[in-house]
Structure formats: structure tokens, C-alpha cells
Amino acid sequence: MSDPLRGVTWAEKSTELDSLLEQNSLLSRVPLESGLEAEVTKICMAESSYVLKVWNRSSKPDIKRQFKLLKVLHHQGLSVSQPLGWGIDSNKNQVLVTHFDGVPISKVNSSILTELADMLTQIHRSPIENLDMTVVPKYDFVSYFYPAIDDHPDIKNLLTDLVDSANMKQDCIIHGDYNLGNILESEGRFTIIDWTNGQMGDPRYDIAWSIILMRIYVGERYGSVYLSAYLKQNQYSAAELELFEAIACLRWILLNRIAILPKGRATITRVKNILKSNPHLHEHLL
DSSP states (O other): OOOGGGGOEEEEEOHHHHHHHHOOOOOEEEEOOOOSSOEEEEEEOSSOEEEEEEEOSSOOOOHHHHHHHHHHHHHTTOSBOOEEEEEEOTTSOEEEEEEOOOEEOOOOOHHHHHHHHHHHHHHHTOOOTTOOTTTSOBOOHHHHHSTTGGGOHHHHHHHHHHHHHHTOOOOEEEOSOOSGGGEEEETTEEEEOOOTTOEEEOHHHHHHHHHHHHHHHTOHHHHHHHHHHHHHHSOOOHHHHHHHHHHHHHHHHHHHHHSOOOOOTTHHHHHHHHHHHOTTOOGGGO
16 A cells, blocks of 8 residues: 655654654555545554645645644644644645544534634634734735625625624634534544634634534524624624624625535525525525
8 A cells, every 4th residue: 555645745744744754554544525625535554543635626725834823723722733744745736744633523512512612712812922924814805705706796795885894803813714524523622624714814704604604504503502602702792793694694605606515405595594684684695
């Protein structure tokens, strides 16, 4: 069995990865569920398991930056994967190696949702005073999160009004795509993965996007529980987050127009209910 770690030109690697490369103990390679950006493989060795992520598709994010961000957050004791190395494989694709931290959460309850809200809160409270801003850049909010929005004036016009009234801030680290697919569980321990969209941003948008995805893909009841758990730990009003939920929902509507998003039997019904219940939105958007 070929070892995929040995065909990589490493740009940065830890002593643990050095030790790993010196061994000849590869037991198995297990393909993991992959997203739109990269191919993900579990590397099983004699002592431990690791994850190799290869960006071999159209998306080419800055993995050097992601590696450095993970190092910073892991050093602060936050619930992120420990990065071991990054480099370029024989096909000139960027690769990243981390510890294996479990599988995506399959079921939630109020206790788990409270812990997830706490984890995101800790990310938002992460100190940034001595942080290299090239590791956590600041982007234009609309152009980053709303691709091709100029082709959808109904969304753009409403979004512009909402963002103008939101007093948008970019003063803390945000994950950018905090959802159940990017949170792994192993023996009761949770780990946040996929920091491609990590940047300086507004924590209210970060949690609002997370809540919207919870409402759409898990259900209104759990979305409300999750929102309540977050509000208990943060000094935001329900009305304030309702505005940011509208901003976040417009992103889902836009992405649904330009890409194939995952949908279950209840997905569209749930989106329609959000559009009906949020005073900043309307049903004609869908």
C-alpha cells in the first residue's frame, strides 16, 4: 500500500509528522466524506490516526494561512484540530495533515447545542492583540460571502439595506461556516474543522449563519434552542440576531440559485417558514 504522505514536498511540518514519516507503519487509508473543495482521507498508523486533506479540485485556498491559524488557535487551547504539516503533493495540490478527531455530529440535543454555542463563543473571544493579521485577514463582507450577487439585484438591494442597518463590525476571529458538518465528535469531545473561511469578522453574522443552517437542516425547534444557548452567553438582543439571520438567510438563498445545495424533504418548507417569520425577508426571494 502506497503511503500518500511520502509524495509530499513539505513546506512546514511538526516533529510529530517528522517522526511519522520515519516510520513504516501505514495500516490503512480510509476515504472520508469530502466537500466541494477537497478530498479527505483517514490515514491509520500503528499508534494513531491522522487526516490528509488534498485540495485537488477547483478551489485553491491559502493552506499556509490555514495551517498557521490552526496553530494559533490550538495553542490557545481552543477546540480545533492540531495541525501537523502542510505542503504540495506530486500533482501540485496543496495538502494539510491534522490529527483524526472523529466523525461529524449525527444527533443533537440541548446539552450538545449549548456546548456548540459555547465553543463558538470562545472562538469569538479569542485574543487578537498580538495576532499576525496576514493569518486572519479582513475581507469585504459582501463580496466574500455573496459570490455573483450583482447578477441577483433583488437579493443585492435587500442585502445592502440590511447590512447598512446592521452596524457591521469585523473585530474578532470568525469561523465563517460553523455547522454540524464542520464539527467532529469523538468520545464526547468536539472539534471544529475546515477553517478555509476563518477571518476577522462580525460574531453576529457567524452565529446567525450557524443558526440559519441549524433551522434549515435540523429544524426550527433545535435552531431556537441553539439561539437561546448562544444568547445566554452573549450580550446580543434577539432582535439584533434576527437582523443578522436575515442577512445570513440571503446568503443561503443566493447559493441555492447558483449552486446545488444539499436538500432533504423538509428543506424548502423550512426555508419558506424562515422567510415568512423573519420581518426583514419575504417569500418571493425563493
